[in-house]
Structure formats: structure tokens, C-alpha cells
Amino acid sequence: MAAGVSSQPKKVLNLYNWSNFIAPDTVRNFENETGIRVNYEEFSSADVMYAKLKIGVTGYDLVVAPGYMVRRMIRQNLLTALNPALDRGVFLPHLQSPPYDKDLAYSVPYLWGTTGVAYNKTKIDRIPDSWDLLWNQDFKRHITMLDEKRDSIATALFRMGEDPNSTDAKVLEQAKRELLKQRPLVRRYTSDFVDDLIRTETWACLGWSGDVAQAKKSNPDVEFYLPKEGGFVFVDNLCIPKSAPNPDNARAFIEYFLRPEVCSKITNSTGYANPVTQAKTLVDSKYLNNSLGYPPKEQLERLVYQAELGAQEAVWDRIWEEVKR
Amino acid sequence: MNRWRPWILLAPFLLFDLLMVIGPLCVVVWQSFHAIGPDYEVQSGLTLANYKRALDPAYLPALGRSFLYAGTSTTLAICLGYPLAYFIANQKPAKKSLLLILVMLPFWTSYLVRTYAWMTLLQTEGVINGLLLKLHIVEQPLQMLNTPGAVILGLTYCFLPFATLPIFVSLDGLDRRLLEASSDLGASGWQTFKSVILPLSAPGVMAAALLSFVPAVGDFVSADLLGGPDDHMIGNVIQQQYLGSFNWPFGSALSMLFIGLMVLSMFFYAKTEDRDQ
Numbered sequence: 001m002a003a004g005v006s007s008q009p010k011k012v013l014n015l016y017n018w019s020n021f022i023a024p025d026t027v028r029n030f031e032n033e034t035g036i037r038v039n040y041e042e043f044s045s046a047d048v049m050y051a052k053l054k055i056g057v058t059g060y061d062l063v064v065a066p067g068y069m070v071r072r073m074i075r076q077n078l079l080t081a082l083n084p085a086l087d088r089g090v091f092l093p094h095l096q097s098p099p100y101d102k103d104l105a106y107s108v109p110y111l112w113g114t115t116g117v118a119y120n121k122t123k124i125d126r127i128p129d130s131w132d133l134l135w136n137q138d139f140k141r142h143i144t145m146l147d148e149k150r151d152s153i154a155t156a157l158f159r160m161g162e163d164p165n166s167t168d169a170k171v172l173e174q175a176k177r178e179l180l181k182q183r184p185l186v187r188r189y190t191s192d193f194v195d196d197l198i199r200t201e202t203w204a205c206l207g208w209s210g211d212v213a214q215a216k217k218s219n220p221d222v223e224f225y226l227p228k229e230g231g232f233v234f235v236d237n238l239c240i241p242k243s244a245p246n247p248d249n250a251r252a253f254i255e256y257f258l259r260p261e262v263c264s265k266i267t268n269s270t271g272y273a274n275p276v277t278q279a280k281t282l283v284d285s286k287y288l289n290n291s292l293g294y295p296p297k298e299q300l301e302r303l304v305y306q307a308e309l310g311a312q313e314a315v316w317d318r319i320w321e322e323v324k325r
Numbered sequence: 326m327n328r329w330r331p332w333i334l335l336a337p338f339l340l341f342d343l344l345m346v347i348g349p350l351c352v353v354v355w356q357s358f359h360a361i362g363p364d365y366e367v368q369s370g371l372t373l374a375n376y377k378r379a380l381d382p383a384y385l386p387a388l389g390r391s392f393l394y395a396g397t398s399t400t401l402a403i404c405l406g407y408p409l410a411y412f413i414a415n416q417k418p419a420k421k422s423l424l425l426i427l428v429m430l431p432f433w434t435s436y437l438v439r440t441y442a443w444m445t446l447l448q449t450e451g452v453i454n455g456l457l458l459k460l461h462i463v464e465q466p467l468q469m470l471n472t473p474g475a476v477i478l479g480l481t482y483c484f485l486p487f488a489t490l491p492i493f494v495s496l497d498g499l500d501r502r503l504l505e506a507s508s509d510l511g512a513s514g515w516q517t518f519k520s521v522i523l524p525l526s527a528p529g530v531m532a533a534a535l536l537s538f539v540p541a542v543g544d545f546v547s548a549d550l551l552g553g554p555d556d557h558m559i560g561n562v563i564q565q566q567y568l569g570s571f572n573w574p575f576g577s578a579l580s581m582l583f584i585g586l587m588v589l590s591m592f593f594y595a596k597t598e599d600r601d602q
Contacts, residue, residue, distance in 0.1 A: 047568050187471045317570040
């Protein structure tokens with residue numbers, strides 16, 4: 001606040017988060033404890049959130065952003081550095097130095113998960129372990145792929161044993177051919193895969209761990225695994241935009257979230273693992289040592305972060321468009 | 326003073342039009358002549374590259390599907406909307422208003438929500454398949470969701486009120502004495518319909534066709550939710566550029582070409598109309 005202007009700082013926090021990405025009572029408890037009133041708004045596409053900040057919509061104090069977007073937003077000077085910096089030691093080891101923000105200078109890990117294969121166990125009589133399941137001819141028109149170029153193209157790359165962040169045009173062409181082979185089996189390319197999975201409309205799909213955990217609550221036949229060829233680990237992060245009117249209140253929410261009893265509740269409600277090491281003891285045991293929540297060590301080693309594609313991102317865009325159209 | 330009066334009265338509308346319609350359209354035109362940079366930002370130099378890419382024949386199937394799906398759904402909406410409008414127009418005034426409110430009722434919930442409702446009805450283990458299986462009409466559940474038929478159904482359902490209302494207006498305003506004259510002169514019910522009612526309601530049918538075709542041809546929700554991977558319409562292609570690939574300039578170029586095509590076809594349509602009259 002500028003010196004000389006006497007204005008009472010408003011006790012308000014404008015929070016912009018994914019839909020279904022918080023426990024039902026988190027906001028209320030935070031309000032009761034701090035007296036800060038929360039304006040809670042949800043998005044279902046991170047691109048929409050990013051587009052709003054990019055074109056200069058102001059008023060958000062705290063936004064939840066996926067890692068690849070954090071990187072872009074840091075570069076475009078849309079985020080405020082955390083001051084003082086957080087103690088990274090409280091986070092799980094593999095989240096302490098993510099490639100998009102190595103020192104966690106601008107982002108606080110919020111929830112994290114993995115990409116893998118979800119399937120309905122009544123439709124298959126052996127336990128699958130490979131990405132091959134998404135190319136299974138018996139599942140014709142019962143497979144869905146995510147409408148996300150990074151995740152879906154990487155599926156083909158993982159399966160081929162290639163770098164899932166490849167920028168090699170030849171390799172990407174090959175991945176495109178694999179995806180075009182798969183296309184007749186695909187019922188649709190969508191990121192809303194949960195309902196189809198619950199209703200057994202989908203028998204196997206590329207999915208995000210926590211969303212699959214949600215589906216499993218409604219349909220116990222749903223299973224999930226991290227394919228032996230590897231998969232992505234992704235982190236959604238709490239970030240304070242440059243334009244935030246109440247950055248102090250955003251900071252208060254971040255500190256509140258990092259309490260083990262708060263973030264473990266969010267995990268138990270959303271199915272997505274939280275980053276706080278100490279919170280693991282409070283998390284529902286069904287998520288521990290399980291690819292749905294906290295994968296065991298040997299599975300963690302298969303996980304890869306999405307890397308910057310640089311100028312080659314245009315090639316990914318073009319390939320994804322050619323696969324879908 | 327008198328000379329300026331119409332313009333003064335029109336000013337609020339013109340101002341709104343300028344700010345809310347012409348303004349955004351100018352942004353789209355401007356964007357369509359620029360390239361994007363590595364961070365998806367619109368760059369400064371002018372280029373025709375977006376238009377060159379938009380003319381790629383790879384986009385023709387989606388364009389063709391848009392016209393096919395929108396054309397089919399418009400035809401269906403008119404075939405369904407005409408008898409409905411005819412029925413409503415022949416009711417007593419009180420009942421008429423009630424029925425008209427019922428036609429408008431779906432607008433009270435969002436198009437998106439209603440499309441989701443269709444998903445529930447059409448899915449493999451959904452309401453319709455459940456009924457068909459129970460009645461032993463089919464042995465295996467039908468694959469209805471994520472097919473071209475589902476997309477056309479979604480579009481027809483959504484734009485049916487747009488087709489019904491203009492036809493109703495033209496039928497409701499019909500001079501009853503003409504119908505009496507027709508029957509006095511010995512015409513059968515069918516002949517009266519064919520030679521009197523139908524020609525007199527033709528402007529309503531034309532308006533209905535336009536009002537349901539134009540929004541349907543640019544729609545993307547129906548194809549996105551009810552269609553499969555081979556049912557993408559031009560609206561989906563444009564939406565993908567804006568929100569998926571983040572290439573707003575290219576999305577703008579595609580939109581401009583599409584708008585151009587629509588304006589051209591409306592122009593020829595108006596011409597043939599004039600000639601017919």
C-alpha cells in the first residue's frame with residue numbers, strides 16, 4: 001500500500017482454483033480462524049485461468065497453476081516471488097526442486113499426481129502393466145485419451161521407449177503415426193474422463209491419478225496403474241499473481257494449507273496427494289503405497305517431469321491437431 | 326434538428342454495436358494478420374501465413390461436416406417445429422401463451438447442462454438403452470453416444486425453439502378469411518394447406534431456417550460432448566486453436582474465413598430470394 005494513503009487493508013482473499021480441488025470445509029475453516037473472507041472461484045481449464053491473467057484481468061490473490069504454466073508465467077513476469085522464501089525441507093523429496101521452478105521461488109506445491117492408465121477390471125481378465133492397453137483392439141470405441149497434447153503424445157513416446165519430452169521431429173512423427181493407429185479405438189479426446197469411467201462407457205483411458213481415485217469412489221471396478229514404461233508426475237501450485245490486491249492474505253492461506261492436518265484433509269477429499277512429508281501419517285491408508293496417491297519408491301523412479309519444449313512446442317501443437325482433426 | 330433526430334435516437338444502439346460487435350471483430354481481423362511468438366504472444370509484423378494455413382484442405386472435412394450437420398438439424402427442426410407451431414397457433418389465446426412459454430422453457434437452463442442431460446440419456450448404460458433392453462427391442466445396448474447421429478440430435482434439440490417461434494408468428498398472423506375462402510371454393514384441407522397456408526408462412530420458415538442454421542453451423546458444444554473423434558465441426562477446430570493450441574491469430578484467420586463464407590452464402594441466399602419474389 002502506498003505511503004500516505006490511509007486505507008484499511010481489506011481482509012479478503014480472492015482464490016482461483018481448479019474445480020473439485022479442495023476439501024469442502026477448507027475455505028470455511030480458514031475464514032473462521034483468520035477472519036479473512038474468501039472469494040472462491042473455480043476453473044475447469046488452466047488455459048482459461050492463464051488467459052485471464054495474461055490479458056490483464058486483475059483481482060486474483062492466489063491462483064492454482066500447473067507446473068508448465070508456472071514456468072511460462074514466471075517468464076512473462078506474471079507472478080510475485082515468495083518473500084520470505086519457504087523452507088523446502090517440509091516437502092516430499094521429489095517435489096523440492098521441480099524443473100519449472102527449481103528453488104520454489106514463485107510457486108508452492110499444492111497437490112500432485114501422475115498420469116497412468118485407468119481401466120475397468122471387469123473388462124479384462126489379466127492385470128495390465130503397460131501403455132499397450134490403450135492400443136488394445138478389443139477395446140474399440142471404449143478408450144478415451146486426454147485432450148492435452150503433452151499427456152497424450154507422451155503416452156505414445158513412453159510406449160515407444162522414447163523421451164516423453166522429445167523435440168526430435170522424426171520421433172514426433174513416429175508418435176503421431178502411433179496415435180493415428182490408436183484413433184479408431186478412441187471414443188473421444190476429452191479431459192472430462194471421470195464420468196465415462198464411472199458409467200463403464202470407457203473401459204480404459206489415459207487419466208490423472210487423483211481424478212481416477214474420485215472415479216473409484218463411485219465405481220469400485222475402476223483400477224489404475226503406472227505403466228512399466230514410465231509416466232509423468234505433475235504438480236499444481238499455489239502462486240501469487242503480480243496483480244494480487246491482497247498478497248499478504250494469499251501468504252496466510254499458503255501457510256494455513258501447509259499444516260499437515262489441513263492438507264491431509266484435502267488429499268482425503270480430492271484423492272490427490274499433497275506435498276507435505278509430515279502429512280503422510282494423516283492421509284487415508286488406501287492412498288499410501290498406491291499408484292493412485294503416493295506411489296511406492298520403485299514406481300516413483302519411473303516418473304518424469306514435463307520439460308520445456310521451447311520453439312518445438314509448435315510441432316507438438318501441430319501434431320496434436322493432426323491427430324484430432 | 327429533425328434531420329439528426331433518428332441518429333440521436335439510434336445513438337445508444339450504434340454505440341453499443343461499435344463497442345461490443347465491431348470492436349471485438351476488429352481485434353479478430355487484426356490478430357489474424359499476425360504471427361505468434363514462443364510464448365504464444367501476438368507478434369508485431371504483418372503476415373498472411375495464418376490465412377495460407379487456414380486454406381489447407383485438411384480443414385475441409387470439418388467445414389463440410391458443419392454444413393452437413395447444421396443443414397440436417399435445421400431441416401429436422403423445421404419438420405418438427407412446423408406442426409408444433411401450427412398446433413399452437415390454432416389454440417385459444419390463454420392456452421397459446423402457456424404453450425409458447427413451454428417452448429421457451431428449455432432456455433431457462435444452460436445449453437451445456439441440457440447437452441449433459443442428453444449424454445445421460447444416450448449412454449450405453451443409459452435410460453434409452455435400459456428401456457430398449459427391458460422391452461427386448463434390442464439384445465445388445467446400442468452405441469448412440471459419440472456418433473454423428475447424437476451430434477445432429479443435440480443440435481436439433483437445441484435450435485428447435487428458434488425454428489418454432491418464427492413459424493408460429495407467421496401462422497398466427499394468417500388471415501382466417503383466406504382459409505374460409507379456400508374451403509368455400511371447394512379446396513380440401515390438404516389443398517388449402519398446400520396452396521394457401523404453406524406459401525403464406527414461407528417467410529416464417531425462411532426465418533426459422535436462418536435462425537437455427539446460423540448458430541448450429543458454428544456450434545462446438547454438441548460435437549464436443551455428443552460426438553466422437555470423427556465428428557469435429559469447424560467450431561471445434563477454432564475453439565481448439567483458441568484454448569488448446571493457444572494460437573489466437575490462426576484461430577482468428579479461421580474465424581474470418583468462416584465468417585466470409587457465411588456472409589457470401591447469405592448474400593446469394595438473399596439474391597435468390599429477391600429473384601423468387
